[in-house]
Amino acid sequence: MEAIGKIFRGDRIIWMIFLFLCIISIVEVYSASSTLTYKTDYYKPIVKHTLFLFLGTVIVLILHSLQPKFFAVLILGIPVVWLLLVITKVLGSTVNEATRTFAIAGFNIQPSEYAKLFLIGATAFFLERYKVTQKDVFYRLIIGIAVITCALIMIDNFSTAFILFAVVIIMMFIGQIPVRKLLLFAGACTVAGGLFAASLFAVPEASFEKAGLKRAVVWKKRLINFVENDDAKDSKENTLVLTKDNYQVTMGKIAVARGGIIGVFPGNGQQRDFLPQAYSDFIYAIILEETGLAGGLFVLILYIVLFIRAGIIAQRCSRVFPKLLVMGSAIMIVTQALVNMAVAVDLIPVTGQPLPLVSRGINSTLITCAFIGIILSVSRFENEKGIAVESQIEKDFDAAAAR
Amino acid sequence: MEPENIIHKKIQRNYLFVALFFACIAIAIPVRAFYTAIIEGQRWKEFAESRIQKNISVSAPRGNIYSCNGELMATSENSYRLFMDFWAEGIDSAVFKKYLHPLAVELNRLLPSKPVSHYESNILAGWNQKENALKQIKAGKKAVKNREYRLDIEEVNYLQLKEIRSMPFFRLGRNKTGLYTSSQVLRTNPYGTLALRTIGSIYGEFDKGGKNGLELGYDSLLRGKNGLATSQKIESTMIQKIEKAPVSGYDIVSTIDVNIQDITERALIEKLQEYGAESGTAVVMEVSTGEIKAITNMGKHKDGWRETKNYAVSDLSPPGSTFKVVSMMLMLEDGLIKPYDTVDTGGGSYNLPRSKFTITDAVRVGDGIYTASQSIQYSSNIGVGKLTVKAYGNQPEKYVEGIKKTGFTDMHLEIPGYAVPVIPDPKDPDRYWSGTDLFNMSYGYSTGIPPIYTLTFYNAIANGGKMVKPRFVQSIMDGGQVIERKKTEVINKHICSEQNIACIRAMLDSVVNGSRGTGAKARSETVRIAGKTGTAKLQDGNGGHQVTFCGYFPANAPQYSCIVVLRRPQGSPGGGYMAGPVVKRIAEEISGLGTNVRDVFAAVDTAAPKLPAVKSGLFKPIRYAMKKLDVDFNNDSSGQWVSTRSTEDKIVVNDRKIDGNLVPNVIGMGASDAVFALESAGLRVSLAGRGAVTSQSLTAGTQVQKGNTIAIHLQ
Incomplete structure (x- = not known):
């Protein structure tokens, strides 16, 4: 036990959450990826996923041994991400009219995932600069970086761009950018967004296609679908007709309904065969089907505890950068989790957000692990009690070395 | 600038605001899930069910x-x-x-x-x-x-x-x-x-x-x-x-042996063709087991001969003279005659007493006074008829009972639609028993007996009096494992005494091998055949005859029994010369198959061993086989392919050139070699018959069009 404590240092609760999420992930991804197995052998997808989680754990271990101040280097990742986003647009593979990934050495790199990490690092860093200098240039810098990054992402992945941008705004709100400024900016954004939404309906679809914005048609469909779907449901009972557009949502609902309170137990789910992204975007629906409302609630609580715990860790910080870094990391993880869950239970329109650490996918898994590593690092070094523990461990090591 | 700790407090306060906002969503999610799962649950589950089609066969x-x-x-x-x-x-x-x-x-x-x-x-x-x-x-x-x-x-x-x-x-x-x-x-x-x-x-x-x-x-x-x-x-x-x-x-x-079936079919068709018959039936049965080794029913069609109605088991035509043997056996068994009792057949024509019918005999030998045996050998209607009437004239029911007891009743065959023999009965109140019935029945009229029943009776004679049921199925298998092996069923342990069986067998032997026997045309140099001929007028109103030969071989130790029926042959009908040769050919070819029959006859030709027939084809396996069998051949050939020719004392082997781009000559080759040669040349092969190739549809030596189909015929 003591040996484990020496390797897995930092906040125990965060570690516990990490462990639980990993276990849930392995079980549910194994169950949900049945559709992937028929082309290869049974264990290949799950072995690969377990390997990713293992790799992620290594990343957590590395990052949590670094001093928080070191994470300032994250800002250097911003230009790299921009470059990757451009490369993806040029070289990437297209899925569902979206070019989100490109392959390097057998791995599909999804730059928007890395953008999450670096943008949050940069935001925390510049917010501290802003606090120290009170210069608007840092505020504008944040806005500028966020706008460019999100604009690059938006072309192919609107929801990620939107979520990322929202998280940056929230961080600025927490990081003491005056609300007046934020409101002004938010107003501008709303107007721009409204104009854009209007243009979706005003401009003919063919023009979008010509302009290389085929995704616009998909957004429009989803928007219409979300608005209309609810109306149709209330007015006509039991006359549901499956269409290409309501297919995923309906299959998700059937999963939730089949699950009931305690679920049909892992491995017995059926909807994984019908949901095209059962192991990723709709994994929460599969969790609800196989472990019921009880299991679904447990997973939700894990993220909530993570959020609360991150707040406590941040509270102990004496400096602003690590504090905001921890908060930003937690917000990013939990936002994605809430969006994924909300999609699965049909609270919001279908978007492709993974359930952090649980969904299958190397990019998301590694980045979430990086966030966890950062939170753990801060919990180790920005904490008086923690530092005392650390120094005691170091002393033990020294004593052992001396013997 | 605000003090550090106040900023930290404010940051924490704002984090709390975000937490509250998240909390709202976090509450909404399970509430929504609860609504879908519990309140709406039934509806969604029903919808899911409705998309499933159940119980599809x-x-x-x-x-x-x-x-x-x-x-x-x-x-x-x-x-x-x-x-x-x-x-x-x-x-x-x-x-x-x-x-x-x-x-x-x-x-x-x-x-x-x-x-x-x-x-x-x-x-x-x-x-x-x-x-x-x-x-x-x-x-x-x-x-x-x-x-x-x-x-x-x-x-x-x-x-x-x-x-x-x-x-x-x-x-x-x-x-x-x-x-x-x-x-x-x-x-x-x-x-x-x-x-x-x-x-x-x-x-x-x-x-x-x-x-x-x-x-x-x-x-x-x-x-x-x-x-x-x-x-x-x-x-x-x-x-x-x-x-x-x-x-x-x-x-x-099944019990069908493809080789015997093929022999039987071809032998039958040959004669059907020769006599322009309407249809024909041939059945080969294994004596000791009752297994049907071959059964064919050939009918004439526009484009040749084809399997037609299963006459073998379903036809109810009068059996004709083959039935005389049944009468003879019953009389012997009932002790009413002895084989050497004589009967006067007169001038070969006989007026039935108290009726206008005149019975004639097809042949007349000597003075027309025959022993009982001779009346079978010469197939005398008058002879058998008079003997039978003399024996059973005052007790016809005993004769009919004897027929039925022998085994001419429902045999419960495995082939659906089989018929049961129709035998008039003097005790039958629904049918008038005419004074001529007994006479007619004795030589095979007034009754309807499917060929397979007649065959079963002759098989019993061949089997020493033990009548076994004809079988079509050997075993039933499940995934390569035998789950049921069908057993030989005995219908009648002794249709008559051993002594009488010997008598009957001697009679049947004389039909084929005796002097002036009606079955002389079935006589074979290699297989001794015994049997009985039959010629009957068809009673379906369209006229014509059906000719039959039913017998068994080898006569001294029977292995197979066989019946051949030709319906409505052209020309003067005669079971002996029309159906007899078919049985002869079947018997000879079956003996040539290397079954046990051969062993019985192997002794015939030991002095001058015959050379085996060697097919053309790949030289290597041919050379191997010939060496193993000590066959003389010239071993100077070097090519991959050879053609072969038999001379008096050795096999002559010549190289056969096969060029990849030209259509190979496969005449004389066996099926596998021919197909190998042709497919190697890029041709597709459609193959018919068995034996060695006798003709090929593409001329040998012409340029190959890859992928074309060549038809080859084997015989």
């Missing part, structure tokens, strides 16, 4: 029918019909037009029955149909979207389908070409019509199962148990999930 694979040597006589095969959906999303007009011609060329190569132009125009017609409909729709009119354009291409088997799927254009797959198939199971008979009526056939609708023959008789075993599946639509495709796996049907191993 999954056809079980039907069992095969094998010959007794394991050759496949009936099996099931999938056949595929080709359709094109020209509305498939991925069809590219340019690609389609570019590859249409190469595709048609390939289709013609695979299925040469139709020209390239046919395939091309047929596919193009479907394309144009869609183009026209598209124009209509664009013009705002209504048009039918035909998504299942049936290609005018014959139904293909799985291997052909695989090839078609790799052809130009079609290799792009379902989405980009619209090519799809519907499959149905076909029952095929790899040996063609060989014993087809007895093997039987099934209904066009596969699940209805057997229509006749063993297919019907053993239908419940062959068909297996259908499984159950549920079917569910996933996006646009129906996915079937097996809930209960189907159980394959059992395989049936």
Whole structure:
């Protein structure tokens, strides 16, 4: 036990959450990826996923041994991400009219995932600069970086761009950018967004296609679908007709309904065969089907505890950068989790957000692990009690070395 | 600037605001999930159920029918019909037009029955149909979207389908070409019509199962148990999930021996042809077991001879003179005559007392005074008739009872639709027992007896008096394991005393091998055959005769019994000279097969051993076989392929040139060598018959067109 404590240092609760999420992930991804197995052998997808989680754990271990101040280097990742986003647009593979990934050495790199990490690092860093200098240039810098990054992402992945941008705004709100400024900016954004939404309906679809914005048609469909779907449901009972557009949502609902309170137990789910992204975007629906409302609630609580715990860790910080870094990391993880869950239970329109650490996918898994590593690092070094523990461990090591 | 700790407090306060906002969403999620799962749950579950089609029957694979040597006589095969959906999303007009011609060329190569132009125009017609409909729709009119354009291409088997799927254009797959198939199971008979009526056939609708023959008789075993599946639509495709796996049907191993069957068929057809008969039946039965080794019913069709109605088991024509033996046996057994009792047949013509009927004999030997044996040997109607009337005139019921007790009653055959002998009975209140009935019955009239019953009786004589039931099935197998081995069933342990059997056998031997016996034409130098001829007027109102020979061989130690019936032969009818030679040929060829029969006769020719017949073909195995058998041959050939020729004392082997680009000469080769040579040259082979190749459809030495089909005939 003591040996484990020496390797897995930092906040125990965060570690516990990490462990639980990993276990849930392995079980549910194994169950949900049945559709992937028929082309290869049974264990290949799950072995690969377990390997990713293992790799992620290594990343957590590395990052949590670094001093928080070191994470300032994250800002250097911003230009790299921009470059990757451009490369993806040029070289990437297209899925569902979206070019989100490109392959390097057998791995599909999804730059928007890395953008999450670096943008949050940069935001925390510049917010501290802003606090120290009170210069608007840092505020504008944040806005500028966020706008460019999100604009690059938006072309192919609107929801990620939107979520990322929202998280940056929230961080600025927490990081003491005056609300007046934020409101002004938010107003501008709303107007721009409204104009854009209007243009979706005003401009003919063919023009979008010509302009290389085929995704616009998909957004429009989803928007219409979300608005209309609810109306149709209330007015006509039991006359549901499956269409290409309501297919995923309906299959998700059937999963939730089949699950009931305690679920049909892992491995017995059926909807994984019908949901095209059962192991990723709709994994929460599969969790609800196989472990019921009880299991679904447990997973939700894990993220909530993570959020609360991150707040406590941040509270102990004496400096602003690590504090905001921890908060930003937690917000990013939990936002994605809430969006994924909300999609699965049909609270919001279908978007492709993974359930952090649980969904299958190397990019998301590694980045979430990086966030966890950062939170753990801060919990180790920005904490008086923690530092005392650390120094005691170091002393033990020294004593052992001396013997 | 605010103090550090206040800023930290404010940061923490704002984090709390975010936490509260998240908390709202976090509460909404389980509430929403609860609503869907519990409040709406039933509805969603019902909806999911409604998308599942339940209890879909999954056809079980039907069992095969094998010959007794394991050759496949009936099996099931999938056949595929080709359709094109020209509305498939991925069809590219340019690609389609570019590859249409190469595709048609390939289709013609695979299925040469139709020209390239046919395939091309047929596919193009479907394309144009869609183009026209598209124009209509664009013009705002209504048009039918035909998504299942049936290609005018014959139904293909799985291997052909695989090839078609790799052809130009079609290799792009379902989405980009619209090519799809519907499959149905076909029952095929790899040996063609060989014993087809007895093997039987099934209904066009596969699940209805057997229509006749063993297919019907053993239908419940062959068909297996259908499984159950549920079917569910996933996006646009129906996915079937097996809930209960189907159980394959059992395989049936019939008693039919393909070699004997082939011999029997060809021997029968030869004579049917020669005498221009309407139809014929031939059955070969193994004496000790009752196994039917061959059964054929050939009828004349426009295009040659084909398996027709199963006369062997169902025909109720009068048996004719073959039945005299039954009368003779009963009289001997009842002690009413002795073999050397005489009967005066007069001038070969006899007026039945108290009737206007006149009975004549076909032949007259000597003074017409015959012993009982001779009345069988010369097949005298008058002789047997007078003897029988003398013996049973005042007790006809004893005669009829004797017939029935012998075994001429329902034998419960495995072939559905078999008939039961019709034998008039003086005790039958519904039928008037005429004074001439006994006389007529004694030589094979007034009764109706299917050939197989007559054969069974003769088989009993051959079997030393033990009558065994004719069997068509040897065993029943499940996945290669024998689960039931059919046993020989004894109908009558002793149809008569051993002494009388010997008497009867001597009579039957004299019919064929005695002087002036009616069966002389069945006499063979290599196999001693015994039997009885029969010629009967057909009673169905259309006139004509049916001629029969029923017997067994080798006469001294019978192995097989055999009946041959020819219906309505042209010319003066005679069972002896028409049907007799068929039995002779069957007997001789069966003895040549290397079955046990040969052992009995092997002694005949030891002084001058005959050279085996050596087929042409690959030299290496030929050389090996000849060396092993100590056959003399010239060993100076060096080529891969050789042709062979027999001289008096040795086999002469000559090189045969086979050039990869020229059609090989395969005359004289066995099937496997011929097919190997032809396929190596890039030809497809369609093969008929058995033995050695006697003709080939493409001339040897001409340039090979790769992929063409060559037909070869073996004999």
